[in-house]
Amino acid sequence: MENKPNKKAWHQKLKQFDWIVLGCIIVLSLLLGSLLVRGEQVPLQVSYFSWEGKKVGVQDRTFNLKFNRPVNQDSVEKNLTIDPPLPGRITWQGKTLIYTLNDPPIYGTNYQIKLQNAQRSYDENTIEPFVSLFTTRDRVLAYIGIEKEERGRLILYNITDINQPKKTILTPRDLVVTNFKIYPNSEQIIFSAFEPSLRTQGITKQELYAVTTGFNISPSINPSQRAGRLKRILDANDYQNLSFDLSKNGKTIIVWRINNKNQADSSLWIIPEEEKPRSLGIPGSNFVISPDGKRLAVAQQGGIRIVPLGSDAGSSQILSNYEKTLGFSQNGEKLLLVKDNVDYTRSLVLINKDGEKQELLRTPYPIIDCEFEPREKQNIYCLKTDLIQGENGQYHEEPFLSVVNLKTKTDLPLxxxxxxxxxxxxxxxxxVALLFDQVVTTVPQSExxxxxxxxxxxxxxxxxxxPLPELEGAKKSIKIQPQELTTGFKPQWLP
Structure with a gap:
């Protein structure tokens, strides 16, 4: 009869290490089982919303919704709503939904995002309902004041509540502001100004400053700063600072400067972010910077010169027979120029990054300025002049606003x-709206x-x-009524 090992003998053969391994397996099994049971008890839900409690602006084009476990993606897409509607497209990265807006959100608006009746990935049970709010930046503009204590000073004007607008004076009385540009985060404004005591020298003594607006788009990252805190960027000790431009990303400043001791020393200077100013050795008074700050378009005799401002910005080029630059498109891929024609007319021309040219309109009269419309990206609003016969029979130039469609090349007076x-x-x-000023001028009589x-x-x-009208299907002149805001000049929207 075969001898069977008894239980005691079997235990004796196990080594101490084997007992440790067996114990670990038992403990891990118990923990795994506990996690599975507890995990099923935690409801499937949205665990993170990237715009939670945030004030979003035109630069914010994408938000994320993260789920704590896999979800039925089709059911989420069908049941996700935003009120007021904010059209966009959805993509996925694992358990994260990425929503990219088709158009910028409307400023001064409260939005509600809601997800109900979406299903889990492995059965038809619904996930936890999700509701959240986010807001857009206030509708705020800046301008240079004209009357009383505002005269010559930089003013913020918040018109989010049009019935109770709020004004904030940013600059002190001892500075007369001549021009300004706004940084993309709206937290600072760069401006040129001179002291009232130097009015007889005026623009030749203006310096560049930055001033805080009091807005704080990312309070968790940057500490709040009160409005009106000044910082000098460029003095006028050795050079006159005649005009300047700021790239849309806020990283590059270009200034037209003339040497106080040598008027022939006139050139554009660049001030990169956190760097000292340096001369580019390029003359020019009419210039614009690309949104990314990597290219500069300068009007020079005989045409427009495109100047690269970095090693990755391409090569320099000359666009012949163009009169002036009007600006880059929002993404910087297109440049709007005014061209002189041999028949003494002027053309509005759009040039893309590949050098392809598109003539949008031709007129015998000056084209003053144009602005790209950022929503549909199909229209350009232009300020041009027309020749009008007065009551005395004499003709005079009169500005008018029109909208030019990029696809149809139609020019619709507004x-x-x-x-x-x-x-x-x-x-x-x-x-959704344009700002413009209208000033009454006279011959200068005083400093x-x-x-x-x-x-x-x-x-x-x-x-x-x-307020800009709905243009789809419009073929004739549209009657629109501007709204009077306040006294001032040179208005600009905060981004």
């Missing part, structure tokens, strides 16, 4: 702006006069808000 040629346009970041870019004294000025 609004006449009589009596003043030097109008400043500013397109709202969400593309205390505020001056336009054409050196005329400003006797009075008014800011206007023009």
């Amino acid at each position: 609004l006449a702006l009589p009596n003043y040629r030097d109008v400043v346009l500013s397109m709202s970041p969400d593309g 205390y006069d505020l001056l336009t870019s054409e050196k005329q004294a400003i006797a009075d000025g008014q800011l206007w808000l023009l």
